[in-house]
Amino acid sequence: MKxxxxxxxxxxxxxxxxxxxVEKLIKNVTSQLLDFLSNAEQKxxxxxxxxxxxxxxxxxxxxxxxxxxxxxxxxLYDLSMNSAxxxxxxxxxxxxxxxxxxxxxxxxxxNNNLLSLExxxxxxxxxxxxxxxxxxxFGLPEASGGxxxxxxxxxxxxxxxxxxxxxxxxxxxxVFSLKKEPVIFTxxxxxxxxxxxxxxxxxxxxxxxxxxxxxxxxxxxxxxxxQIEEQLRLGKQPFAIVATAGTTVxxxxxxxxxxxxxxxQNNLWLHVDAIYGGAVIFSKKHKHLITGIEQADxxxxxxxxxLYISKTSSMVLFRDFxxxxxxxxxxxxxxxxxxxxxxxxxxxxxxxxYAEILKLWLSLQGLGKSGYGKLIExxxxxxxxxxxxxxxxxxxxxxxxxxxxxxCFRGEPNYLALEKFDTWNENLQLYxxxxxxxxxxxxxxxxxxxxxxxxxNPFLTSKHIKNLFTHIDYYENTNKNR
Ligand SMILES: Cc1ncc(COP(=O)(O)O)c(C=O)c1O
Numbered sequence: 001m002k003x004x005x006x007x008x009x010x011x012x013x014x015x016x017x018x019x020x021x022v023e024k025l026i027k028n029v030t031s032q033l034l035d036f037l038s039n040a041e042q043k044x045x046x047x048x049x050x051x052x053x054x055x056x057x058x059x060x061x062x063x064x065x066x067x068x069x070x071x072x073x074x075x076l077y078d079l080s081m082n083s084a085x086x087x088x089x090x091x092x093x094x095x096x097x098x099x100x101x102x103x104x105x106x107x108x109x110x111n112n113n114l115l116s117l118e119x120x121x122x123x124x125x126x127x128x129x130x131x132x133x134x135x136x137x138f139g140l141p142e143a144s145g146g147x148x149x150x151x152x153x154x155x156x157x158x159x160x161x162x163x164x165x166x167x168x169x170x171x172x173x174x175v176f177s178l179k180k181e182p183v184i185f186t187x188x189x190x191x192x193x194x195x196x197x198x199x200x201x202x203x204x205x206x207x208x209x210x211x212x213x214x215x216x217x218x219x220x221x222x223x224x225x226x227q228i229e230e231q232l233r234l235g236k237q238p239f240a241i242v243a244t245a246g247t248t249v250x251x252x253x254x255x256x257x258x259x260x261x262x263x264x265q266n267n268l269w270l271h272v273d274a275i276y277g278g279a280v281i282f283s284k285k286h287k288h289l290i291t292g293i294e295q296a297d298x299x300x301x302x303x304x305x306x307l308y309i310s311k312t313s314s315m316v317l318f319r320d321f322x323x324x325x326x327x328x329x330x331x332x333x334x335x336x337x338x339x340x341x342x343x344x345x346x347x348x349x350x351x352x353x354y355a356e357i358l359k360l361w362l363s364l365q366g367l368g369k370s371g372y373g374k375l376i377e378x379x380x381x382x383x384x385x386x387x388x389x390x391x392x393x394x395x396x397x398x399x400x401x402x403x404x405x406x407x408c409f410r411g412e413p414n415y416l417a418l419e420k421f422d423t424w425n426e427n428l429q430l431y432x433x434x435x436x437x438x439x440x441x442x443x444x445x446x447x448x449x450x451x452x453x454x455x456x457n458p459f460l461t462s463k464h465i466k467n468l469f470t471h472i473d474y475y476e477n478t479n480k481n482r
Contacts, residue, residue, distance in 0.1 A: 006063065009021060012109070025066070028066075028070070029070075029073070032070060032073060032074065032077075033077075036077040037084055040082055040084035040085050040095075041084075041085055041086065041459070043082050043085060044082060044085075044437060045081075045082050045085045045087045045088040045433070045437050045438070045439040046081060046082070046088070046433060046439050047078060047079050047080070047081075047082070050079055052079075081093070083095050083457075084457075084459075085437070085457075086457045086459045086460040086461070086464050087436075087437050087438045087439060087464065087468075088439045088457065089438070089439065089440060089453045089454055089455060089456075089457065089460065090439040090440045090441035090452065090453070090454065091441055091454060092248075092276060092305045092306075092454050092456070093456075094304075094305060094306065094308045094456040094457070095308065095456075095457060095458070095459075096308055096309060096310035096359075097308045097309065097310075097359075097363040097366060097367065098366070099359065099362035099363045099365070099366040099367075100308065100309045100310040100313075100359035100360070100362065100363050101310060101359075102359075102362060103310075103358045103359025103360075103361070103362045103363070104310055104358075104359055106358060107354065107355035107356075107358045107359065110355075112355055113352050113353065114127060114148075114344050114345070114352075114353035114354070114355055114357070115332075115335065115343065115344065115345035115351055115352050115353055116332075116335040116336065116338070116343040116344070116345055117336070117338045117341045117343055118335070118336050118338075118343075120355065123355045123357060123358065124341055124343075124344055125341060126357050126358070126361055127147065127148055127344060127357040128145065128341055130357055130360060130361060130364075131145055131146035131147060131148065131315055131317060132144065132145045132146070132321075134146065134301065134315060134317060135299070135317040135318075135321075137281045137282075138274070138278070138281060138293055138294060138296075138299055138301075138317065139293065139294025140294060140296070140299070140317060140318075140319050141319065143319070143320050143321060143322065144317060144318060144319050144320070144321055145317070145318060145321030145324075146315050146316055146317035146318060146321070147315065147316060147344060147347060147348045148313070148314065148315050148353070148356045148357050148360075149314050149315065149316060149348065149349065149350060149356075150312040150314065150350065150354065150356065151302075151304075151311075151312045151314050152191070152193060152273075152275040152300055152302045152314050153193035153196060153197075154314065154349060154350070155275070155300035155301070155302070155314045155315060155316040156191070156193045156194060156197050156242075156271070156273060156275075156300050156316075157193070157196070157197045157200050157201070157349060158316050158328075158348070158349050159271045159298040159299075159300055159316050159318075160184065160194075160197045160201055160240060160242070160269075160271060161197075161200075161201050161328070161349070162298065162318065162324050162327055162328050163184075163239060163240045163269035163271060163297065163298065164182065164201050164202075164203070164239065164240075165327040165328060166269065166323060166327045167239035167240065167267075167268070167269050168182055168237070168239055171327050171328070174202070175201075175202040175203060178237065180235055180236055180237035181203070181207060181235075181236050181237065182203045182207060182236070182237045182238075182239050183203065183207040183208075183209055183231050183236045183237065183238050183239070184198065184203065184207065184208055184209065184238070184239065184240040184241065184242060185209045185211055185224060185227055185228065185238065185240070185241045185242070185268075186208060186209070186210065186211065186241070186242040186243075186244075187210070187211050187213055187217075187218075187219045187242075187243070187244055187247070187254060188210040188211060188212060188213055189213055189217050189244070189247045189248075189249065189250070189252070190242060190244045190247070190273065191244070191247075191248050191273060191275070194208055194242050194273070195208050207236070209227050209231060211223050211224045211227055215400060216252055216400040216401040216403075217247055217249075217250050217252040217399070217400050218252055218253065218254050218255055219243065219254040219255065219259060221255060221258045221259065221262060224241070224259070224262055225262060228262070228266055228268075238266065238268055239268060239269060240268055240269040240270070240271060241259060241262065241263050241268050241269070241270055241271070242271045242272075242273055243256055243259045243270065243271070243272050243273070243296075244272075244273045244274075244277075245272055245273065245274040245276075245277040245278060245289075245290045245293060246274065246275070246276030246277025246278070246403075246404050246406075247276075248276065249399075249406075249408055249443045249445050249450070249452060250399050250400055250402075250406060250408040250445070250452075251276065251277065251402065251403055251404035251405065251406030251408075252400065252401070252403050252404075253277060253289055253290060253403055253404075255292070256272065256290065256291065256292025256293055256295070256296075257291065257292035257295070258292075259292070260292055260295035260296070263295075264295075269297045269298070270295060270296050270297050270298075271296065271297065271298045271299070271300070272290075272293050272296040272298070272299045272300075273300050274290060274293060274299050274300065274301050275300050275301060275302045275305070275314070276302065276305050276306065276404070276406075277289070277290060277306075277404055278290070278293075278299065278301035278302075278306075279301075279303075279305070279306030279307050279372070279376055280376060280404070282307075282369055282372035282373045282375075282376050283372075283373050283376040283377050283380075284373060285377060285380075286376060286377070286380060289403060289404075296319065297318070297319045297320075298316060298317065298318050298319065298324075299316070299317045300314065300315070300316045300317075301314070301315050301316075301317070302314045302315075303315070303360050303363075305456075306375075306376065306379070306405075306456065307360070307363070307372060308363065308375070308456075308458075309359055309360050309363055310359060312356065313356050313359065313360055314356075324347070325342055325347050328347055329342065329346050329347050330346060331346055332345060332346060332351075375458060378458065379404075379405035379455050379456060380405060382405065382455040382460060382461075382462070382465065383402060383404075383405045383407065383455055385462045385465050386407050386453060386455060386465050387402055387407065389465060389466070389469045390407070390409050393469075393472075393473070393476075394414075395411050395412065395413040395414070395476055396409055396410070396411055396412075396472075397409060397410060397411075397412050399445060399446070399450055405454065405455040405456065406452065406453070406454050406455075407452070407453045407455070408443070408445065408450050408451070408452045409450065409451055409453075410425045410448065410449065410450045410451055411424050411425055411428060411451075411472075411476065413476060413479070413480065415480055421448065421449075422448060422449040424479065425442065425449050425450065425451055426442060426449055427475075428451065428472065428475050429441075429442045429451060431471075431475050432468070432471060432472075432475075435471070436467075436468075436471045438468050438471065440452060440453055441454075
């Protein structure tokens, strides 16, 4: 029995049987993709939402023609969020480096599995090397190292699972055997994944204790000390503090040095969620912003944000990598035992693992540390311009001090009553999107609606920013004269 060509041509023939055909298909698909991406500035940032019901995606009995697949792809492009458009400044969704797009393509094509060394001899070693180098860039000691995971939430979960196992000594036990209920501390403005982590590691969401923040959304260390004392008085078992370097809504950084002292005094694990802000390590001018991070026991960081790697790309780094392995490793009997390079699937909450590392490696080759430094510094340059425009307008207010390239602000025009501010901002967001194609997000923060700009796009210029503010002025004038 032999399979028909129609079936075999759905693969890249290892016998060189269909190379020409494959090249043609890739060329056609690439050309259609580039029609979209190379003209992204002309396409809407956010297409009008179209409800597509279940039959729209009907699984067909027979194969579809290539031209039908192309037309389905066209619909995908037309209805997708367009983060490559410089007017898209609402979220931490950067446009990917070209090398990271190519990296994904190659990673899928060679389809190695980072579950084990035997299944990915080159890529496993690459992941070991790059994560260790990142740990060192953050200032962790020689004994440090890390693993890649598919997203920041998973990185935070793994960090705190290891913290739990080490600090509470329960790798082989369970939380129910503990005499005291374990608790962790984090800022009231930390990412929701920390609460999710509380649920996942068996301590419960209510044992993730929220610490008050100051006027700049940074952890208040007096409250942190008071809460540690209070939890001890209640008979609980504190074991970790999570500090944030780059909060999700306003990009603020907790006082890392002071927090590390508190962690040390109380024998608590210090995890730094540098998912967003960690990228500043590449800027000689701005890396001081996260000084103190070198004291962390673990750090989570997402290259998929400010390092422009396509999603997903995340890592978790540990001060003492061998201790992490000892407290976490579960061997899989179906994988060949490894010592020099412990199989990544044994020391990672994921099993089969995608080669996330490849696109990061290629992008680092394409840009170098210096290229990344320039990208980060350009973001700070744009932030300064954006902030100046806000300060020129008395009706606009920043939520707090801007420390990274995230600007969280809102209109509070003096001709309106306080309770009308939210609607004014909500309508401004809609106006900008429908009339000008600028997309800003609208987070709820401190019980109010705010506008948020994340200045990531390397093609964003001062001209775009000035244009945005001209539209904001137009909206404000129209409302004032109503
Ligand atoms: C500070 C911070 N931590 C964690 C996360 C979660 O990362 P992910 O969405 O990749 O799971 C985010 C996401 O924006 C974040 O901003």
